[in-house]
Amino acid sequence: MxxxxxxxxxxxxxxxxxxxxxxxxxxxxxxxxxxxxxxxxxxxxxxxxxxxxxxxxxxxxxxxxxxxxxxxxxxxxxxxxxxxxxxxxxxxxxxxxxxxxxxxxxxxxxxxxxxxxxxxxxxxxxxxxxxxxxxxxxxxxxxxxxxxxxxxxxxxxxxxxxLPILTFKEYVRYFGLEYEISRKELFREYDLKFAEKKERYKALFESYLIKGAFPELLEIKDEEFIKKYIKESVIEKAITDIARLSGEDEKIIYELLRLLANSNARLFEIVNLSGILKVNRNLISYYVNLLEKSFLINVAYNFTASVAKQVRASKKQYSAHSSIVIALLDYPFEIINTEVVGHLVEAAVAGNIDKTAFWRTPQKDEVDIVVKEKERILPIEVKYQSYITNNDVRPVLKFCQKFEVKKGIIITKDQLEKRDIEGTEILFIPAWLFLLLSGI
Structure with missing residues (x-):
């Protein structure tokens, strides 16, 4: 002995x-x-x-x-x-x-x-x-x-x-691709630096949406295994931790997370979630806070000068990574070829930026993401599609005019362009390229 x-x-x-x-x-x-x-x-x-x-x-x-x-x-x-x-x-x-x-x-x-x-x-x-x-x-x-x-x-x-989920920069670096390029070089040297590798970057971006958050999955291709791993090793373990540390109901927290995943990158109302789950709204608010503190979701507030209004106004939530949504709702990987992908891309963009907000007016003008660093404000609208219309740009222009901002960004699927529209510089940047950039 x-x-x-x-x-x-x-x-x-x-x-x-x-x-x-x-x-x-x-x-x-x-x-x-x-x-x-x-x-x-x-x-x-x-x-x-x-x-x-x-x-x-x-x-x-x-x-x-x-x-x-x-x-x-x-x-x-x-x-x-x-x-x-x-x-x-x-x-x-x-x-x-x-x-x-x-x-x-x-x-x-x-x-x-x-x-x-x-x-x-x-x-x-x-x-x-x-x-x-x-x-x-x-x-x-x-x-x-x-x-x-x-x-x-x-x-x-x-x-x-x-330590966040893997960023797209880290994901690309893992697979050995170079990506160093600054905003100043972007429109001058894009074709030179990315012409031969553009399709490779786009393919990596799509795989990043499916499994790119977790290092152990980087070399795995089996769809069933990936979803099972994320569900059992990430989601269920995290919720068990939440329930153990808070003394709250594990089943209700799990169902709440599923509801939030189903409205990923959208506005949510505590009172609506309370009604669906038949749980007191104060408790639902507490559960949302627990999910955020456990890094399973990110909550964004409406961009306004008034902190009090931010707290009272509708909020938007993002799952920590699109692969969590896919695993929770058992989506097939082909989901990235449907209209749902727009919300997954918006969540990916928001997740790769620290402390984002969004902007929505009573007239329902809306900008997906607003970044504020010190005195600098940048509106970002995600339009993950091949063709961008004038109506797609209009909310960003309204935001820039209201807050006297000189620049806005439209996240696209393929389009890279710089335009001066009504005195505002609008940058159209592919999602995969935006996530590689520094100094935007």
Missing amino acids: LSMEERHRVLLIKQNPWWQDKKLSLPEFERALHERILKYVGYKQIIAIVGLRRVGKTVLVKQILQKLDAPKNNLCYISLDDIDFQKYNTAEDLINYFLEFSDKSKVRYLFMDEVQKLPNWADLLKVYYDTEENLKIFISGSASLELNQYKETLAGRILTFY
């Missing part, structure tokens, strides 16, 4: 093979967030990485661990998702074992994966942060519900990084 100390070592060696000079087998592909986090390794603050399930947090954590210049026994990884850990529930004992046998004269690195599964984790880490010298802590979590509760306990002691 193993002693307590021996059992701790066995559990840790299982998760830390480098202690026995074994190498980790990790993908070469690195997320864009990887380099950003490395810049903060030298600071004392705890680094927290949050995001939806299966977006690559564990791989990212291990890739960072592998790059650290430290003695092997000063690197400790603990997965709180591990069955053996859950059986013995000995996180504090394992941490203490690591700290006891590591080299205290040098920096020690502690990585805790799926930390939200540890009760009172924030209080525990606060003690280690405040009392241990030469200790750098990294944590990751799939649900921000409980992670958000750390803000008071760990105030000033933690830096949080969000």
Whole structure:
């Protein structure tokens, strides 16, 4: 029978093979967030990485661990998702074992994966942060519900990084295509840089809509497997986390997510959802908030100068990725060849931009996406079709006139063009190209 100390070592060696000079087998592909986090390794603050399930947090954590210049026994990884850990529930004992046998004269690195599964984790880490010298802590979590509760306990002691679903830029980079081009070069060098690869980019964009959110699916082509993976490993797991952490009804939350998926990239009303599900509207509002905090949906507000009006007005919601909609509603992959694809593309564009809004007037003039950065405002209308009419452009022109904006964008299927219309510069840009651009 193993002693307590021996059992701790066995559990840790299982998760830390480098202690026995074994190498980790990790993908070469690195997320864009990887380099950003490395810049903060030298600071004392705890680094927290949050995001939806299966977006690559564990791989990212291990890739960072592998790059650290430290003695092997000063690197400790603990997965709180591990069955053996859950059986013995000995996180504090394992941490203490690591700290006891590591080299205290040098920096020690502690990585805790799926930390939200540890009760009172924030209080525990606060003690280690405040009392241990030469200790750098990294944590990751799939649900921000409980992670958000750390803000008071760990105030000033933690830096949080969000790992999103794969962006289209990352997706393209994974398949080895170059895409560096700025807006200034766009209309001058488009044919030169993209003529031979345009169809390849378009094909990648369509596959991105179907499965491009999750790294483990990038080489998979089987439709049934992809939908089953997303439904069981992403959606159902995330909703189970929500129900466990909030104490709310898992079945109702799942049905609400299905309803929202069915109206992806459209306005929604809490009172309507309440009526359909026969659940109190305050509870529905709370559930929507939980789904957003768990990274399954994004909520956009009507663009207005009044914050109070934003809160009261109708809102728009986007599923975190079109593949989630496809899996939830069991759409065939051929859905990208139907009119539904317009909503999927709008969600993809919104999902690749940080903090978007939309614009809708009482007269029902509407612009799909509004981006505001400091004093800069940019209206974006998604028209994923081959031919763009004057009526398609009209809402963007009205927005630009109302808010004295000089530029607007129309997202198209194929068309690339720049026009001056009524004193406003309108850029027509294919969806796949827009998602590759920087400095718009």
